Amino acid sequence: TVLVVDFGAQYAQLIARRVREARVYSEIVPHSMPVSEMLARNPKAIILSGGPASVYADDAPAMGPELFQAGVPVLGICYGFQAMALALGGTVANTGQREYGRTALTVTRGGSTLFQGTPEEQSVWMSHGDACTVAPEGFVVTATSERAPVAAFENDEARLYGTQHHPEVMHSSHGQQLLEHFLYRGAGLTPSWTTQNVVEESVRAVRAQVGDKRVICGLSGGVDSAVAAALVQRAVGDQLTCVFVDHGLLREGEPQQVEKDFVAATGVQLKVVDAQQRFLTALAGVSDPEQKRKIIGREFIRVFEQAAAEVVAEAGAHGAQVEYLVQGTLYPDVVESGGGTGTANIKSHHNVGGLPDDLQFQLVEPLRRLFKDEVRKVGEELGLPAEIVWRQPFPGPGLGIRIVGEVTAERLELLRKADAIAREELTRAGLDRDIWQCPVVLLADVRSVGVQGDARTYGHPVVLRPVSSEDAMTADWSRLPYDVLARISTRITNEVPQVNRVVLDVTSKPPGTIEWE
Numbered sequence: 001t002v003l004v005v006d007f008g009a010q011y012a013q014l015i016a017r018r019v020r021e022a023r024v025y026s027e028i029v030p031h032s033m034p035v036s037e038m039l040a041r042n043p044k045a046i047i048l049s050g051g052p053a054s055v056y057a058d059d060a061p062a063m064g065p066e067l068f069q070a071g072v073p074v075l076g077i078c079y080g081f082q083a084m085a086l087a088l089g090g091t092v093a094n095t096g097q098r099e100y101g102r103t104a105l106t107v108t109r110g111g112s113t114l115f116q117g118t119p120e121e122q123s124v125w126m127s128h129g130d131a132c133t134v135a136p137e138g139f140v141v142t143a144t145s146e147r148a149p150v151a152a153f154e155n156d157e158a159r160l161y162g163t164q165h166h167p168e169v170m171h172s173s174h175g176q177q178l179l180e181h182f183l184y185r186g187a188g189l190t191p192s193w194t195t196q197n198v199v200e201e202s203v204r205a206v207r208a209q210v211g212d213k214r215v216i217c218g219l220s221g222g223v224d225s226a227v228a229a230a231l232v233q234r235a236v237g238d239q240l241t242c243v244f245v246d247h248g249l250l251r252e253g254e255p256q257q258v259e260k261d262f263v264a265a266t267g268v269q270l271k272v273v274d275a276q277q278r279f280l281t282a283l284a285g286v287s288d289p290e291q292k293r294k295i296i297g298r299e300f301i302r303v304f305e306q307a308a309a310e311v312v313a314e315a316g317a318h319g320a321q322v323e324y325l326v327q328g329t330l331y332p333d334v335v336e337s338g339g340g341t342g343t344a345n346i347k348s349h350h351n352v353g354g355l356p357d358d359l360q361f362q363l364v365e366p367l368r369r370l371f372k373d374e375v376r377k378v379g380e381e382l383g384l385p386a387e388i389v390w391r392q393p394f395p396g397p398g399l400g401i402r403i404v405g406e407v408t409a410e411r412l413e414l415l416r417k418a419d420a421i422a423r424e425e426l427t428r429a430g431l432d433r434d435i436w437q438c439p440v441v442l443l444a445d446v447r448s449v450g451v452q453g454d455a456r457t458y459g460h461p462v463v464l465r466p467v468s469s470e471d472a473m474t475a476d477w478s479r480l481p482y483d484v485l486a487r488i489s490t491r492i493t494n495e496v497p498q499v500n501r502v503v504l505d506v507t508s509k510p511p512g513t514i515e516w517e
């Protein structure tokens, strides 16, 4: 394991991902973790991330020298670089001269461990106010920039390295190479974190955890639950039963993807609950988005609860007990909820939110260590269909929050058709992996006049909301080619009755959210 020490900026997750792209396993720990605890994890290397603070700020997190004396290879980045310089007796000056964004870096030691084989002049991403002016004793300066006289240093003998710029961001031209040099040359690691190994390890871990007990898993049609279920199926076979609640709010073809394609690919035992009517009844007359979300969430839990109780009862009739529930929790959720620091709590007893006390399950979370892109790779390795593995994000409440106004069976039908056309054309244009997602929204409470054939129509608009994003926290509207937009518009207005207008949402997030409700 490589530990990435998080100094509170948004870069730690990116560093961890880049390390894994170099096929070395990494985990994030908070800077508040005592050094003794970090070392107790036996890290093969440690990377100190950037941070928002100046090393001279009152609340600046410091790094004691112990970390650097343990014989573990360390790479300090940005704030971590400066904290390292200070801890080892170098000088960091509060110059007040900021260097921010794209910066020219001059490599002064071409043969150095970090920069070997990369150009003398590099374009890198900087973000700092203070600057290291004197490297600690025993270190050689390996690069400089206009406002950072010591922009990188290393002490090969002690296996300590540091750089002021951010090698993890894509704007740093040879950043990935620098990280790999640190990992392979500096720390002597070998690239062995492969998807195949991840699958094997996860399968082993699930088997060890579950033993001969029975497991239940809810499938939503999304990537995470599908990959989690497929992994557990690979590990314990028919000890797993999946439950799919068809709430009628999925897009065209999605229930079939779960009921046919997923089952065919994995051989999983599936219990399908057709709850379409129940959801429509519960949503009748409701237009308020928050109200809709609450109703959908509540009904979903009730239906799943009942299905789970039936699975438990059926197993009981055969003398077995269902003790585990699969959850598709991903690593970013674990880090963000502060749970990244320990693995001990994985097996503790949870009462899953909303499930009644007499249905207590322990959680199996096979994706808990993975980033989304890794989950997709695992899905491919397990042979899941591309339509599932590469599915774009889709909200839990489904089309229910893409109909502005009351949700009815007829409106769902219209929206499903319009959405299917948009998806088909985007796929045909090869744009699926360029955009984050493209919600299609039916403005059911809005009508506008049109002319179709020779007749006046009074129909509804649909909105196209294509966005690009890294993580859905912020997003920009995608500049789709006009001819693709034109094809989507023509087809929707021709093929979907009652829709006589297609409009494009050109709002970024913020201020607009991705979904309309």
Ligand code: XMP
Pocket: 393, 394, 395, 396, 397, 437, 472, 509, 512, 513, 514, 515, 516
């Ligand atoms: P917003 O609309 O908040 O959406 O910008 C951000 C991302 O989250 C998805 N989304 C949801 N996902 N349950 C989910 O599982 C929800 O209730 C939900 N609401 C929004 C949305 O599609 C986008 O990717």
